[in-house]
Amino acid sequence: MQKKSAIHSKRCWIENQLQEATIFFENGKITEIVKGSSSTFDSFNSNNIIDFGTALVMSGAMDVHVHVNEPGRTEWEGFDTATQAAAVGGITTIVDMPLNSSPVTTSATAFKQKLDATNGKLHVNCGFYGGLVPDNVGELEGLIEAGVLGIKAFLTHSGIPDFPNVGRKELEEAMPIIAKYQIPLLAHCELSDETVKTDWNKIAAGNYQAYLQSRPKRWENEAVKLMIELCEKYTCPVHIVHVSSAEALQEIAAAKAKGLPITAETCAHYLYFNAETIPNGNTLFKCAPPIRNRANNEQLKEALKSGILDFITSDHSPAPPSIKELESGNLQKAWGGISSLQYVFSAAWTSLKNTLTIEEFIPLFTSHPAKFLGMEDQKGTLQKGMDADFTIWSPEESFEVLQKDNRHRHSISPYIGERLFGKVKSTYVGGVEVFNYQTGLKKGFGKRILNK
Numbered sequence: 001m002q003k004k005s006a007i008h009s010k011r012c013w014i015e016n017q018l019q020e021a022t023i024f025f026e027n028g029k030i031t032e033i034v035k036g037s038s039s040t041f042d043s044f045n046s047n048n049i050i051d052f053g054t055a056l057v058m059s060g061a062m063d064v065h066v067h068v069n070e071p072g073r074t075e076w077e078g079f080d081t082a083t084q085a086a087a088v089g090g091i092t093t094i095v096d097m098p099l100n101s102s103p104v105t106t107s108a109t110a111f112k113q114k115l116d117a118t119n120g121k122l123h124v125n126c127g128f129y130g131g132l133v134p135d136n137v138g139e140l141e142g143l144i145e146a147g148v149l150g151i152k153a154f155l156t157h158s159g160i161p162d163f164p165n166v167g168r169k170e171l172e173e174a175m176p177i178i179a180k181y182q183i184p185l186l187a188h189c190e191l192s193d194e195t196v197k198t199d200w201n202k203i204a205a206g207n208y209q210a211y212l213q214s215r216p217k218r219w220e221n222e223a224v225k226l227m228i229e230l231c232e233k234y235t236c237p238v239h240i241v242h243v244s245s246a247e248a249l250q251e252i253a254a255a256k257a258k259g260l261p262i263t264a265e266t267c268a269h270y271l272y273f274n275a276e277t278i279p280n281g282n283t284l285f286k287c288a289p290p291i292r293n294r295a296n297n298e299q300l301k302e303a304l305k306s307g308i309l310d311f312i313t314s315d316h317s318p319a320p321p322s323i324k325e326l327e328s329g330n331l332q333k334a335w336g337g338i339s340s341l342q343y344v345f346s347a348a349w350t351s352l353k354n355t356l357t358i359e360e361f362i363p364l365f366t367s368h369p370a371k372f373l374g375m376e377d378q379k380g381t382l383q384k385g386m387d388a389d390f391t392i393w394s395p396e397e398s399f400e401v402l403q404k405d406n407r408h409r410h411s412i413s414p415y416i417g418e419r420l421f422g423k424v425k426s427t428y429v430g431g432v433e434v435f436n437y438q439t440g441l442k443k444g445f446g447k448r449i450l451n452k
């Protein structure tokens with residue numbers, strides 16, 4: 001049992017506006033919200049109210065696309081380190097992808113191993129996706145019954161041999177099953193073809209433009225079209241992960257206008273970085289689909305404003321320095337994935353603060369991902385009865401990303417050395433302050449999130 005506690009701020013995100021309020025919570029849930037100044041309280045010992053001044057208090061930020069890699073590849077990233085990084089970065093809930101752990105989460109048995117691997121290691125809340133690969137359609141119901149929040153599939157090579165991609169045939173088998181449960185099918189949308197003339201020598205030598213050209217927008221656009229077609233055919237909720245091609249936006253907008261159950265995300269790195277300024281031979285920026293040119297990325301920002309894109313994730317997908325080929329700078333051999341969970345929230349705000357108002361920005365990390373997971377009755381807004389997960393931050397304050405403050409397993413990330421706005425002051429998970437920028441981390445208060 002937790003005793004009754006309260007936090008106060010002049011800027012709480014309540015009912016879609018910033019307002020002064022005191023938020024009371026007990027046993028992990030918000031019990032009462034009193035708007036206005038806290039000076040009126042005398043029945044409740046005012047010493048128990050923690051005053052955050054003008055720092056912005058909102059429902060905890062959620063990052064629903066994270067590769068934790070445990071069990072099996074814990075040397076890449078594990079639950080202990082990933083969820084510490086999340087807490088420091090103001091993220092109160094993550095959702096783990098079915099790869100690159102070993103085993104991959106493609107059966108209920110593997111999911112059990114995944115859940116066992118989290119014991120004692122969760123410092124923020126964590127949900128899980130299962131995976132669709134060729135020949136595991138028979139496992140999907142078992143995975144869903146065991147509590148995964150969605151099913152992830154690749155339409156091109158995933159980079160992990162034990163998680164092969166699917167094609168139309170497997171999708172057509174799986175989507176009626178997934179539709180029955182009305183959970184999302186998350187799709188990595190790239191349909192590779194042989195017509196691209198790829199200069200592998202240049203890519204191996206670290207030429208970023210050659211890498212960018214090897215994965216054209218067309219691949220993404222075609223895959224998005226296929227997923228929309230199947231979404232309509234099976235009325236299966238489809239989620240397009242990490243949209244990087246702005247050319248796919250119109251298709252997504254049209255599908256939404258038709259009322260299809262489709263959602264889409266982009267990642268902070270597609271907003272923060274631009275191909276024009278990515279140095280050759282720096283593999284930290286390698287991801288798939290690739291980071292594209294500035295003009296393209298500006299359209300992604302506009303799509304977050306207009307609602308074509310629903311929210312932002314990190315797609316945190318780290319690897320050790322050797323697998324990332326940091327020394328060689330070889331963009332062909334390097335693992336594709338960006339280490340970013342700790343920085344996603346502040347990097348996204350830094351990228352968007354001149355395009356979006358704060359009122360437009362906050363839902364991208366709170367109510368929108370909560371609704372996507374079907375958890376809007378528990379998370380995403382500050383209301384009585386909701387989980388006491390809070391992110392408390394200062395949008396106006398900036399900080400330099402320092403290697404020494406990194407909590408990921410490996411302190412390598414393209415964000416290191418950058419100056420980001422949106423300094424996280426405090427992170428609460430289930431009513432417990434798990435991170436405070438002055439006093440540090442309090443570990444072990446994260447919960448596993450399983451679908452009801």
Ligand SMILES: [Zn+2]
Nearest residue numbers: 065097315317
């Ligand atoms: Zn991913």
